[in-house]
Amino acid sequence: MRVLVGTCGWSAKGGRKNYFKYFEVVEVQETFYRLPKEETVIRWRREAPENFRFILKAWQGITHPSSSPTWRKSNIKPVPGSEDKYGFFRPTEEVFKSWRFVKGIAEVLKANLVIFQTPPSFGYSREHLSNIEAFFSSIERGKLMLGWEPRGDWHEHPEELRALLERLDLIHVVDPLRRDPLRVTDVMYFRLHGLGGREVNYKYKYTDDDLTKLRNRVKSFLDEAREVYVMFNNVYMFEDALRFKKVLEE
Numbered sequence: 001m002r003v004l005v006g007t008c009g010w011s012a013k014g015g016r017k018n019y020f021k022y023f024e025v026v027e028v029q030e031t032f033y034r035l036p037k038e039e040t041v042i043r044w045r046r047e048a049p050e051n052f053r054f055i056l057k058a059w060q061g062i063t064h065p066s067s068s069p070t071w072r073k074s075n076i077k078p079v080p081g082s083e084d085k086y087g088f089f090r091p092t093e094e095v096f097k098s099w100r101f102v103k104g105i106a107e108v109l110k111a112n113l114v115i116f117q118t119p120p121s122f123g124y125s126r127e128h129l130s131n132i133e134a135f136f137s138s139i140e141r142g143k144l145m146l147g148w149e150p151r152g153d154w155h156e157h158p159e160e161l162r163a164l165l166e167r168l169d170l171i172h173v174v175d176p177l178r179r180d181p182l183r184v185t186d187v188m189y190f191r192l193h194g195l196g197g198r199e200v201n202y203k204y205k206y207t208d209d210d211l212t213k214l215r216n217r218v219k220s221f222l223d224e225a226r227e228v229y230v231m232f233n234n235v236y237m238f239e240d241a242l243r244f245k246k247v248l249e250e
Contacts, residue, residue, distance in 0.1 A: 001227070005230045005231075006232075007023070010026065011238035020049055025054075027231050031057055042108060054110070055113045055114070055229070056109070056115065058115065061095065062116065063088070064118075065121075068087065086098075088128060088131055091134045112145060113171075113187070116146065117151070118150055122151070124160070132168070146171065147171035151199055162182040173189045175192050177210065178195070178199075187225065187226060187228075187229070189229045190228065192240075204236075205234070211243055211247045214230070214244060215247050215248055232244070
């Protein structure tokens with residue numbers, strides 16, 4: 001089993017150039033807030049070491065409605081009249097077109113994995129089940145692996161969620177210090193948002209004990225997974241990820 005450690009975003013001081021010195025994988029956050037131009041993506045790939053891995057976080061137009069605060073943060077406004085056609089995996093041309101853009105970026109970056117993170121407002125319901133089934137059953141994946149980090153009350157319906165993940169062949173993205181993945185796959189993907197609080201606590205700094213527990217959780221998949229990604233997404237992500245790499249080496 002190979003464990004790849006990185007962060008959600010270019011967390012190193014000095015940006016990408018310095019990040020490449022410490023990690024061999026990154027989860028690109030820019031693609032969540034806005035879709036970059038092709039020449040920008042080509043430059044990222046050219047600057048990176050040959051074996052460096054890019055993981056894409058899917059654009060919010062697929063997962064988050066245009067009323068979401070994340071849209072306001074990115075300063076993007078949909079075309080008037082199309083406001084209700086984005087997000088929540090709605091079966092609209094706007095959503096499917098958004099996926100084609102994301103897939104195109106993944107191909108340029110030679111990425112093998114795209115992560116979808118849904119907001120708590122995308123909770124368990126018949127409508128949302130129908131949307132997510134229609135989306136993942138219809139899109140062209142190519143060779144891409146797809147992971148989904150559900151938030152909200154999905155985990156209160158474990159059997160239904162497990163069946164959905166298996167039926168749609170999705171990696172269950174979780175924080176392993178908070179909950180177990182409902183589906184064990186050849187590739188596992190963990191996102192760490194801090195402990196305490198609700199689903200995220202970005203100001204949390206992981207303790208040595210936390211990182212030892214995390215190592216043990218990762219090792220528990222030794223016989224089943226070929227690769228495990230451990231991606232930190234907290235204020236101290238750069239430092240915590242480096243510390244975790246040392247814990248793995250011990």
